[in-house]
Amino acid sequence: MTAPHHAPMALLEVRDLGKRFDAAGGGDAPWVIRGMGFAVADGEFLTVVGPSGSGKTTLLNMIAQTDHPTEGEVFLRGERILHAGAPRLNPGWNRQIGYVTQEDNLLPWRSALDNVLYALRLVGADDAAGRERARDLMAAVGLAGFEDYYPHQLSGGMRKRASLARTLVYDPPVILMDEPFGALDAETKAILQHDLMTVWASKRKTIVFVTHDITEAIALGDRTLVVSRAPARVTLDQANDLPRPRRAEDVIVHPAFPPLYERVRAAIR
């Protein structure tokens, strides 16, 4: 069996993952990621921080199987779902892994509601109940009244929120998020962080959440990983032992917060 040793059993595990892109002018391309390994427990909220260009998006692309790894393996519930040299990728692994990408990637020719409904439509679940659910989620991310807008008629932050809703709508057990709240104002960000915590707590989702905001990483994450500059690998794996439920405003005044923050900040170089 391939289950790792620490308990509870890892839902998702990344082992010795490495990536190098084809060199532009021939010759040996540098490693973007090398020797990357970590495990995420079922229902865990993992946050990942690291310098810009360190390979965080590349890491999520490989876990979501939209890109090939050069080395290493990925396991889901102990089953190897991806390995270097795999002949073909299975993006999203049969809708088990959702991915809120760094760019919103909404379909420009579909209205906001149709974008949110898309994953349900793929499996014929865009019935009355499905539409109800899509509308509720749009309201939850503050997009009530914008259902019929096309993506080009929405602001960058609104598009980001629509892309969040369209992944939540089909309820994948694992969700990868690449800076989902990067482009938002403090107020909206706080509301969405709160909503995400609510969804996560009620559905026990397993979340891998990339962010540049250290406070956000500690406030949201059970654990925070820091990845190094290229070639990226894990340089800090920190459990954020703070009481739940949390709210970002409360977390920053908690006495345990400053040392957690300081260790993450020091690890990002």
Added chain:
Amino acid sequence: MTGPAGRAFDRLLVAALLLAGWQGASAAWGEYWASGPLPAAAAFWRLVASGSLPTNALYTLEATAWGFAIGLPPGILLPFLLRRHPRIRAVLDPFMVAAYGVPKLALAPLFIVWFGIGIGSKVALVASVTFFIVYFNAMAGVAAVDRRLIATVRVMGAGEWRVLTDVVWPASVPFVFAGIRTATPYAVGGTVVTELISSNRGLGHLIQLSANRFQTNEVFAALFGVLILVIGCNLAVQAVERRLLRWRPPVFAASGAAG
């Protein structure tokens, strides 16, 4: 003046200037050679009233429409079929480029030899013109599809067919229409030229007949009929395009992709 009303006024002004220039030229060279706006208009109404212009225009339109109907589907579909077969595409490419490079009007005599002086030769010419123009435009559209959108719908569970219908097709529609818009005047022109060379019907035939009889006014009237046909086809294409591309920001819809 600004807005649509202002633009309409400006266009009328340009039209008036062009007509005045024509009138001046006809006065300078004599009506016999250059015709003139008024006698040409009179000839136009005469031909409309006699039914000669509408009948011939309809014949030209019919040939053009059939040519489109035959040339368009493979021009649109082939790039979609070849999307996942880069090897076949690479092998075909030089042949397609070479065939595209042949001036199609030069093929008109050959098509007449093969398909006769009836509608067949016009349809064949129009089909070959539209196929290549639309093929290369659709190919550019298929190649320009944002791969991140494809990856995103795949993650949500979309298979190859859904990728094609939900991402590749809508992303390529603007390119396909750029091709159709480019092809339209060539298509009408192709029919007319083939009719000029050999036909007993159509606007090209009318032009040829009138020129042979030195009826310059009638030649201009028939040319005006060709113009109306091209404009009408363009408006029809634009109407369909506008319906299909409602999702696009207006700045793109106005300019469109390059042909």
